[in-house]
Amino acid sequence: MLAIKTEGLSKYFNNKKAVEDLNLQVPEGVIFGYLGPNGAGKTTTIRLLLSLAKPTKGRAYILGENISKSRNYLKKIGFLPEVPSFYNFFTAKEFLNFISDISGMVKPNKKIEEMLQLVELNKEKKRIGTYSRGMKQRLGIAQAILSDPPLLILDEPTSALDPEGRKETLDLIASFKGQKTVFFSTHILGDVEKICDMVGIIKEGRLVLNDSIENLKKSHSKRTLFIEVDKPKKLMETLQYLNWVEEMSPVNKNGIILQVKDLQFAQKSLPEILSKENILLNKWELKEPTLEDIFLEVVHNGN
Ligand SMILES: Nc1ncnc2c1ncn2[C@@H]1O[C@H](COP(=O)(O)OP(=O)(O)OP(=O)(O)O)[C@@H](O)[C@H]1O
Ligand SMILES: [Mg+2]
Structure with a gap:
C-alpha cells in the first residue's frame, strides 16, 4: 500500500x-x-x-x-x-x-x-x-x-x-x-x-x-571515465574517430575525461588501443554522477 x-x-x-x-x-x-x-x-x-x-x-x-x-x-x-x-x-x-x-x-x-x-x-x-x-x-x-x-x-x-x-x-x-x-x-x-x-x-x-534514489543513480549513470596516460594528446587524436566515444576533454596535465556510449565496450576496447598506440596508462577511474548532477539534469531537461 x-x-x-x-x-x-x-x-x-x-x-x-x-x-x-x-x-x-x-x-x-x-x-x-x-x-x-x-x-x-x-x-x-x-x-x-x-x-x-x-x-x-x-x-x-x-x-x-x-x-x-x-x-x-x-x-x-x-x-x-x-x-x-x-x-x-x-x-x-x-x-x-x-x-x-x-x-x-x-x-x-x-x-x-x-x-x-x-x-x-x-x-x-x-x-x-x-x-x-x-x-x-x-x-x-x-x-x-x-x-x-x-x-x-x-x-x-x-x-x-x-x-x-x-x-x-x-x-x-x-x-x-x-x-x-x-x-x-x-x-x-x-x-x-x-x-x-x-x-x-x-x-x-x-x-x-x-x-x-537507487533508480535515479542507475538510470542517470553517465558512463564517464577519467584516464591518465603518458601521451594524452595522442590518445585523444585516436579516440576522436571512434563512434563509442561521446565526448572527451583534457584535464590537468595528462588526464582525459571521457563520456562513452557503452561502458563495457569502452572497458574492453581501451586496453587494446593503448597497447597498439604504445601509450602508458597511469590511472583509470569510473566517475559516478553525484545526486546533484542528476537533479540538475532532471530539473533542467525533464527526465
Ligand atoms: N494562502 C495563500 N494565499 C495566496 N498564495 C499563497 C498562499 N499560500 C501559498 N501561496 C503561494 O503559493 C506558492 C507556493 O507556496 P508554498 O508556501 O507552498 O511554497 P513552499 O515550497 O513551501 O516555499 P518555502 O520553501 O518558502 O516554504 C507561493 O507562490 C506562495 O506565495
Ligand atoms: Mg514552505
Missing part, C-alpha cells in the same frame, strides 16, 4: 497555481524527501495532505483512505509544521505531558520518557525558551511521534538549523527507517542525499520527479 498517493491534486490561490496536477506516490516505510526551492509548493502540498487546505482539483489518499471522506486518517499522522512554536515556560517533559493531555493519551508517562530519550532531551531540565533551534526541532519531532503514528509529515525540519543541528535532526529522522514512513520537505539537496530512499522534486507547483 502507498502511504501517500495523490491524483491530479491542485491548489490555486486566485490565479496563482501553488500546486498543479500533483501525482505523488510515497510507498510505506520509506524516507521521502520532498525537495523544492522557496515558493515551489511544498507547504501547500502538506496543508492539502492534512486537510488544512481544500484542493481546487484532485484527490489524495493517506494509507489507503480518501482524505476527503473522513478526518479519521489524521490520527495516523505525526506532523511538524514549518515554524513550530512552543510555550517557552515549559520544560520538554512538561510540554510533552501537555500534548499528551490534550490529545487524550492514557498513561503517557512511559512513552514520554521514551520519546525524551530518543530525541536526547531526557536530561534537559531547562525551559524550552533557553533551547537551541536544533533542540526545539528535536522536541517538535518528539511531539509528532508521541502517539506512535505510522506516518510522519515534517515541513522543512532542517531549515534554520546550523550544520550540527541539521545532522542531529537528520540522524533522528533516519532512525525511523523501516519503522515509519517519513515525508519531509526541504530545499537542501544534501539532506536528501544523506538519508532519503526516495525523492520528489517540486518546481513551480509541479512534480518533476518522483523516484527512488
Whole structure:
C-alpha cells in the first residue's frame, strides 16, 4: 500500500497555481524527501495532505483512505509544521505531558520518557525558551511521534538549523527507517542525499520527479571515465574517430575525461588501443554522477 498517493491534486490561490496536477506516490516505510526551492509548493502540498487546505482539483489518499471522506486518517499522522512554536515556560517533559493531555493519551508517562530519550532531551531540565533551534526541532519531532503514528509529515525540519543541528535532526529522522514512513520537505539537496530512499522534486507547483534514489543513480549513470596516460594528446587524436566515444576533454596535465556510449565496450576496447598506440596508462577511474548532477539534469531537461 502507498502511504501517500495523490491524483491530479491542485491548489490555486486566485490565479496563482501553488500546486498543479500533483501525482505523488510515497510507498510505506520509506524516507521521502520532498525537495523544492522557496515558493515551489511544498507547504501547500502538506496543508492539502492534512486537510488544512481544500484542493481546487484532485484527490489524495493517506494509507489507503480518501482524505476527503473522513478526518479519521489524521490520527495516523505525526506532523511538524514549518515554524513550530512552543510555550517557552515549559520544560520538554512538561510540554510533552501537555500534548499528551490534550490529545487524550492514557498513561503517557512511559512513552514520554521514551520519546525524551530518543530525541536526547531526557536530561534537559531547562525551559524550552533557553533551547537551541536544533533542540526545539528535536522536541517538535518528539511531539509528532508521541502517539506512535505510522506516518510522519515534517515541513522543512532542517531549515534554520546550523550544520550540527541539521545532522542531529537528520540522524533522528533516519532512525525511523523501516519503522515509519517519513515525508519531509526541504530545499537542501544534501539532506536528501544523506538519508532519503526516495525523492520528489517540486518546481513551480509541479512534480518533476518522483523516484527512488537507487533508480535515479542507475538510470542517470553517465558512463564517464577519467584516464591518465603518458601521451594524452595522442590518445585523444585516436579516440576522436571512434563512434563509442561521446565526448572527451583534457584535464590537468595528462588526464582525459571521457563520456562513452557503452561502458563495457569502452572497458574492453581501451586496453587494446593503448597497447597498439604504445601509450602508458597511469590511472583509470569510473566517475559516478553525484545526486546533484542528476537533479540538475532532471530539473533542467525533464527526465
Ligand atoms: N494562502 C495563500 N494565499 C495566496 N498564495 C499563497 C498562499 N499560500 C501559498 N501561496 C503561494 O503559493 C506558492 C507556493 O507556496 P508554498 O508556501 O507552498 O511554497 P513552499 O515550497 O513551501 O516555499 P518555502 O520553501 O518558502 O516554504 C507561493 O507562490 C506562495 O506565495
Ligand atoms: Mg514552505
